[in-house]
Amino acid sequence: MNTSEEMKTLVCTTPGTFEYSKGIKPVLTKGNAIIKIKRIGICGTDLHAFEGTQPFFNYPRILGHELSGELVEADGAEGFEPGEKVTFIPYFNCGHCIACRSGKPNCCTDIKVCGVHVDGGMVEYLSVPSRTLLHGEGLSFDELALVEPLAIGAHGVRRAGVQKDEFVLVIGAGPIGLGTMEFARIAGAKVIALDINEGRLQFCKDRLKIPYVVNALAADVMEQLKEITGGDMPTVVIDATGSLKAIQNAFQYMAHGARFVLIGLQKENITFSHTEFHKREATLMSSRNATTQDFEHVIKSMKSGLVEPTNYITHKVQFEEVADEFESWLNPATGVIKAMVELN
Secondary structure, X not given: OOHHHEEEEEEEEEOOEEEEEEEEOOOOOOOEEEEEEEEEEEOHHHHHHHHOOOXXXXXXXXXXXXXXXXXXXXXXXXXXXXXXXXXXXXXXXXXXXXXXXXXXXXXXXXXXXXXXXXXXXXXXXXXXXXXXXXXXXXXXXXXXXXXXXXXXXXXXXXXXXXXXXXXXXXXXXXXXXXXXXXXXXXXXXXXXXXXXXXXXXXXXXXXXXXXXXXXXXXXXXXXXXXXXXXXXOOOEEEEOOOOHHHXXXXXXXOOOOOEEEEOOOOOOOOOOOHHHXXXXXXXXXXXXOOOHHHHHHXXXXXXXXXXXXXXXXXXXXXXXXXXXXXXXXXXXXXXXXEEEEEOO
């Protein structure tokens, strides 16, 4: 095989194990585009896959779906030019199922999420459907790799129908939760951050200017929420932890008439008091992935300065260092918010 046809890849072979190998550089096919990967953001899905706790997952798998790069060539990508900075929507939908026909490709019945159901972006070159490409709009590679995780939060906020001056409780101050807080703020909400990590809560106050923070381990969480909301409790509760305990606890935090949105994902059954839920005439909904509308909203918000994406990047490593560094990002003591992988 000619060396020009080879590329470096990093494969999660089994839970807890990465292996560098040589892959075959993709060739252009009809309706697809080739991207030279420049940045890979590490997200909760990647960490859970490494741990062996990610639902809908099989090994071996090349991880990575928070990506940006340089467009090499494309078929059927009108308006895109080779050499431009791009990102893409990493949820490859079928286009004809009930969800796709209803304008919800993010929950396609046969969805293939890049880096989850199909091999992802921990490679030098990646082939993606041309219809998923997004222009870089003058943003940096770092910024473009953060569009996808921020779009997850933006979609959850849109699902909740957040209104101006509502109290919105966001549970979990990881990258997805932080993005959710930002887009709830942009929607005009009064945002409350709930987490068990004091460092993360301080980050919310200092870097994101979140007005209210509550430690979930405090004995008086309910009392704090009542005081913040003038006795009403939050009218929107959004879980970004995927923790069964956090999700089940959160039902008690809802105001009467509230909406509870689950962005976080876990494998177990959720149980709650039907009586308490029913008397509130509450709404429970899931929020899966994001749509083009959400991606465009994130890019526009970045360009207008409503979001400072580089706030999130706390760790940077080269592609060759990922296998050695990855496990450390599971440890909260490292203070990682977002690790960003660089490829030359």
